[in-house]
Amino acid sequence: MTPGPHGLGPRLPGFGRRGVRGVSATHAAWAGWALAALIPLSFLALFFAWPVVALVMRGFVSDGTVDLTGFADVLGRPRTWRLIGLTLAQSVLGTTFALLAGLPVAFLLYRRAFPGRSLLRGLVTVPFVLPTVVVGVAFRSLFVPDGVLGFLGLEETLGGIVVALVFFNLSVVVRTVGGLWERLDPRAEQAAAALGASPRRVWWTVTLPSLAPALVSAASVVFLFCATAFGVVMVLGGARYGTVETEIWVRTTQFLDLRSAAVLSILQLVVVAAALTISARTRGRREAALHLVSDKASAQALGRTRGDAAAVAATAAVVGGLILLPLGGLLLRSFQGPDGRIGLANYTALGTTGERGALTVTVWEALGNSLRTAAWACAIALVVGGLVALVASRRPRRTGARRAVSLLDGLFMLPLGVSAVTVGFGFLVTLDQPLGIEYDLRTSPALVPIAQAVVAVPLVTRTVLPVLRAIDPRLREVAGTLGAGPGAVLRTVDLPLAARSLGLAVGFAFAVSLGEFGATSFLVRPQSATLPVVIFRLIGRPGAENYGMALAASVVLAALTAVVMMLAERLRGDHGGGEF
Amino acid sequence: MVSLNSGAGSTVTVTDTGVARHGAGLAVRDAVVRYTRPRDGLWRPARAGTTAVDHVWLEVDEGEIVALLGPSGCGKSSLLRAVAGLEPLAGGTVRWDDADLAGVPVHRRQFGLLFQDGQLFPHRDAGRNVAYGLEAQHVPAPERARRVAGLLDLVGLTGYERRRVATLSGGERQRVALARALAPSPRLLLLDEPLSALDRRLRERLAADVRRVLKETGTTALFVTHDHEEAFAVADRVGVMSDGRLLQVATPDELREKPASRDVAEFLGLS
Numbered sequence: 001m002t003p004g005p006h007g008l009g010p011r012l013p014g015f016g017r018r019g020v021r022g023v024s025a026t027h028a029a030w031a032g033w034a035l036a037a038l039i040p041l042s043f044l045a046l047f048f049a050w051p052v053v054a055l056v057m058r059g060f061v062s063d064g065t066v067d068l069t070g071f072a073d074v075l076g077r078p079r080t081w082r083l084i085g086l087t088l089a090q091s092v093l094g095t096t097f098a099l100l101a102g103l104p105v106a107f108l109l110y111r112r113a114f115p116g117r118s119l120l121r122g123l124v125t126v127p128f129v130l131p132t133v134v135v136g137v138a139f140r141s142l143f144v145p146d147g148v149l150g151f152l153g154l155e156e157t158l159g160g161i162v163v164a165l166v167f168f169n170l171s172v173v174v175r176t177v178g179g180l181w182e183r184l185d186p187r188a189e190q191a192a193a194a195l196g197a198s199p200r201r202v203w204w205t206v207t208l209p210s211l212a213p214a215l216v217s218a219a220s221v222v223f224l225f226c227a228t229a230f231g232v233v234m235v236l237g238g239a240r241y242g243t244v245e246t247e248i249w250v251r252t253t254q255f256l257d258l259r260s261a262a263v264l265s266i267l268q269l270v271v272v273a274a275a276l277t278i279s280a281r282t283r284g285r286r287e288a289a290l291h292l293v294s295d296k297a298s299a300q301a302l303g304r305t306r307g308d309a310a311a312v313a314a315t316a317a318v319v320g321g322l323i324l325l326p327l328g329g330l331l332l333r334s335f336q337g338p339d340g341r342i343g344l345a346n347y348t349a350l351g352t353t354g355e356r357g358a359l360t361v362t363v364w365e366a367l368g369n370s371l372r373t374a375a376w377a378c379a380i381a382l383v384v385g386g387l388v389a390l391v392a393s394r395r396p397r398r399t400g401a402r403r404a405v406s407l408l409d410g411l412f413m414l415p416l417g418v419s420a421v422t423v424g425f426g427f428l429v430t431l432d433q434p435l436g437i438e439y440d441l442r443t444s445p446a447l448v449p450i451a452q453a454v455v456a457v458p459l460v461t462r463t464v465l466p467v468l469r470a471i472d473p474r475l476r477e478v479a480g481t482l483g484a485g486p487g488a489v490l491r492t493v494d495l496p497l498a499a500r501s502l503g504l505a506v507g508f509a510f511a512v513s514l515g516e517f518g519a520t521s522f523l524v525r526p527q528s529a530t531l532p533v534v535i536f537r538l539i540g541r542p543g544a545e546n547y548g549m550a551l552a553a554s555v556v557l558a559a560l561t562a563v564v565m566m567l568a569e570r571l572r573g574d575h576g577g578g579e580f
Numbered sequence: 581m582v583s584l585n586s587g588a589g590s591t592v593t594v595t596d597t598g599v600a601r602h603g604a605g606l607a608v609r610d611a612v613v614r615y616t617r618p619r620d621g622l623w624r625p626a627r628a629g630t631t632a633v634d635h636v637w638l639e640v641d642e643g644e645i646v647a648l649l650g651p652s653g654c655g656k657s658s659l660l661r662a663v664a665g666l667e668p669l670a671g672g673t674v675r676w677d678d679a680d681l682a683g684v685p686v687h688r689r690q691f692g693l694l695f696q697d698g699q700l701f702p703h704r705d706a707g708r709n710v711a712y713g714l715e716a717q718h719v720p721a722p723e724r725a726r727r728v729a730g731l732l733d734l735v736g737l738t739g740y741e742r743r744r745v746a747t748l749s750g751g752e753r754q755r756v757a758l759a760r761a762l763a764p765s766p767r768l769l770l771l772d773e774p775l776s777a778l779d780r781r782l783r784e785r786l787a788a789d790v791r792r793v794l795k796e797t798g799t800t801a802l803f804v805t806h807d808h809e810e811a812f813a814v815a816d817r818v819g820v821m822s823d824g825r826l827l828q829v830a831t832p833d834e835l836r837e838k839p840a841s842r843d844v845a846e847f848l849g850l851s
Contacts, residue, residue, distance in 0.1 A: 081774050239583075352627045365599050397668075399616075462735075472699060475699050475701065477664075477666050477686070477693065477699075478693055478695065478699045479701075479712065480666075480685075480686035480687045481664055481686055481687070481689075481691055481692055481693035481712035481715055481761070481766075482687075482692070482716055482760070482761070482763075482764055483687050483690070483713050483716035483764050484687055484712070484713075484716045485685075485687045486687075488687075488716060489687075490714070492701075492715075493701065496703045497702070497703055
């Protein structure tokens with residue numbers, strides 16, 4: 001060991017080795033990154049691409065020959081066009097109203113400071129993570145003829161579904177737009193005002209254009225969620241109303257008409273791909289635009305101006321009418337027993353299998369199933385989604401590698417848009433022999449967690465990735481010059497800085513898995529049914545007792561999800577990461 | 581002559597200029613750094629990039645402080661990054677004690693780096709920032725604590741171990757960053773505009789401190805700046821860069837008296 005040049009310490013043995021060793025270290029790094037990309041890619045290929053492609057192919061190949069008559073057949077039916085029209089109408093209306101309702105709320109929650117703001121922010125987030133089935137049940141209990149809003153006649157109508165979709169997607173708008181708004185430099189607006197622009201003119205010429213990337217990004221994500229909504233439409237639409245997504249389900253499970261289902265899946269994929277492309281483009285612009293904004297929060301105290309008063313009124317209406325009313329209504333109705341008396345009858349019935357044996361398991365057993373399944377799904381999603389975020393956060397020097405990284409990022413957004421029903425049914429079609437191996441994965445208890453993980457992975461990635469990308473590359477360079485190898489840099493720089501967002505991602509993944517309905521309803525066996533599946537079954541069965549149980553079970557599931565999200569929110573802290 | 585009893589307990593003696601035996605230290609030979617511009621579209625060919633460092637030769641002897649002086653965009657930071665191993669060379673070599681460093685990754689070069697904005701780890705307090713390089717060397721905890729204390733003392737921040745990074749002023753951050761860069765005893769310290777983000781008075785005071793600390797620890801240093809007063813205050817020799825080329829390398833006195841060209845004289849404000 002040789003002493004250092006200035007006595008601050010001995011040299012580390014082997015510290016200055018050079019030449020061949022250095023080159024092999026570079027190769028090892030490449031191999032490491034390739035492996036990190038390969039694990040999630042294999043997961044995506046086996047559990048998403050293959051099932052979806054296999055299902056779609058089934059629609060085009062009959063008796064070993066390509067048969068495209070399915071397209072003409074399905075597109076020739078007036079019913080198909082009605083369904084497409086309804087899907088588009090539902091998506092456009094849902095997106096428009098979510099934007100209109102979300103803007104004043106975003107303004108109030110991210111540009112104004114007042115006591116109780118963080119509580120209100122948490123409340124606005126709740127709908128997004130609530131299981132779709134719960135949302136459906138909550139609104140249904142409002143819309144039924146003897147419900148609070150029964151007089152509006154929204155039961156089993158497009159209007160009723162749009163209201164529920166706005167409720168569901170409000171937080172996407174508030175968080176995406178608010179996140180940008182919060183960091184928008186107020187001096188641009190002040191400069192415009194100093195130049196003589198009225199508040200209205202400032203809004204139209206400065207604020208709105210600055211927010212445009214976030215607005216478009218939020219709009220495309222909301223459009224996507226509306227277009228592929230399943231649970232909400234199934235519960236609220238009843239027999240009278242349907243969309244492309246529910247029709248895929250109806251075609252495959254009720255009529256075993258795979259060909260029509262495949263054509264519909266492709267139509268939906270086209271819409272989804274278009275929405276994702278727009279979203280990705282604006283996201284790129286938005287991340288670039290973020291360099292222009294100040295990083296310190298610019299919220300002012302709530303004033304007595306007309307604008308602030310309008311924002312308060314609008315937020316009160318949205319939060320009160322759209323969030324508190326259905327959730328409060330659900331809670332109250334859940335205490336109204338089958339005989340009309342107020343009490344805990346519905347909750348005590350959760351220990352049974354329902355009126356006339358509606359279920360195979362008790363609701364509490366289903367809750368256990370849900371927790372177990374969600375824990376596994378969460379673990380899988382965290383590994384896969386975490387690796388995707390890690391690889392996608394790198395900025396390789398070579399153009400080709402850079403392109404590959406952004407492709408990987410985009411690929412893993414796909415499960416967000418592709419119908420969960422398609423994924424679920426694809427599993428049934430392909431996983432009897434995964435990769436030709438004689439192991440029927442369909443009977444494996446791993447099946448449902450894997451399907452839920454496919455749905456949760458994009459959320460994990462989108463939560464962790466922005467945080468990793470925001471780490472200044474020079475921080476890693478400094479760590480390198482201080483003697484930390486690539487592995488040590490990941491452990492001591494990336495991991496601690498992303499730790500909070502990883503915690504938030506765990507919460508998201510867990511909450512999403514708890515509420516997953518589309519794929520689970522296809523795959524789960526009666527004896528291992530999860531809570532959302534059980535709730536849907538209870539609604540579909542006649543009997544006041546079953547309905548009461550569905551309400552109580554929805555409250556339990558909603559409370560559980562809210563607790564998970566609140567714990568996760570605490571991890572997020574002040575500086576928000578992620579998109580949702 | 582300066583005698584220093586540093587944290588590790590051994591005494592080092594260096595001359596006033598810090599220059600040790602000739603030939604040892606950093607040698608940059610005919611170095612070229614190019615940036616390829618990203619392609620506009622998928623099918624268009626890559627366009628020729630810009631040459632940031634254009635056939636530069638430079639030597640820094642052990643114990644010496646050399647400043648690279650030039651306007652922004654002249655390639656001085658690119659040269660520094662190439663020496664650190666953060667930027668690949670398109671031509672030429674970077675050598676230490678006559679051994680080629682091509683293929684030696686950043687973390688094995690033992691070259692410290694100090695950025696303009698410090699780049700302190702936000703999730704670690706001041707003391708653990710300084711300790712980072714020592715942890716990578718697996719220095720035992722008690723020894724590490726003693727050396728961290730010694731280094732914070734050296735940069736004038738005695739007792740700052742538990743301070744959170746967010747509570748430090750700009751000048752304090754740069755002092756912590758300097759202590760952190762010195763902790764693993766780098767063979768060479770690279771400083772990239774370390775004082776440029778600070779206000780003028782603080783910059784002048786810190787420039788003197790940086791020179792004192794580098795000399796007391798006998799650290800070989802390559803220092804990048806666009807401020808010639810700062811370069812003259814800190815460095816033993818100054819290299820003037822323009823458009824990727826190194827125009828002249830000389831002591832501050834020689835530069836003032838005999839600028840090699842009009843460009844050099846103009847940049848130094850002498851003409």
